[in-house]
Amino acid sequence: xxxxxxxxxxxxxxxCECEMYCSRCGGTNVQIAxxxxxxxxxxxxxxxSFDETDTKWCEDCEAHVLLFSKDMKRAMRDTGS
Ligand SMILES: [Zn+2]
Ligand SMILES: [Zn+2]
Numbered sequence: 001x002x003x004x005x006x007x008x009x010x011x012x013x014x015x016c017e018c019e020m021y022c023s024r025c026g027g028t029n030v031q032i033a034x035x036x037x038x039x040x041x042x043x044x045x046x047x048x049s050f051d052e053t054d055t056k057w058c059e060d061c062e063a064h065v066l067l068f069s070k071d072m073k074r075a076m077r078d079t080g081s
Contacts (some may be wrong), residue, residue: 012059021073023066029059030067 006016023032033047033055047055053064068076 020067
């Protein structure tokens with residue numbers, strides 16, 4: 001894997017589409033609640049919730065936010081809203 005490539009998709013960071021952004025500030029300082037096996041610290045699925053913002057958090061906004069990918073961000077910019 002090339003230096004600076006994304007761990008998830010293997011693309012260069014500039015071409016990576018899987019990084020998630022805060023819907024409020026556009027930052028990448030975001031977190032999502034995950035299930036972790038207590039004894040092995042193995043990370044499993046995301047927590048899941050009926051309320052989408054429930055398990056997602058932006059450290060910069062210090063608030064529960066929605067997350068979106070670079071792809072979705074570009075789509076939003078293209079429609080101009
Ligand atoms: Zn990626
Ligand atoms: Zn934010």
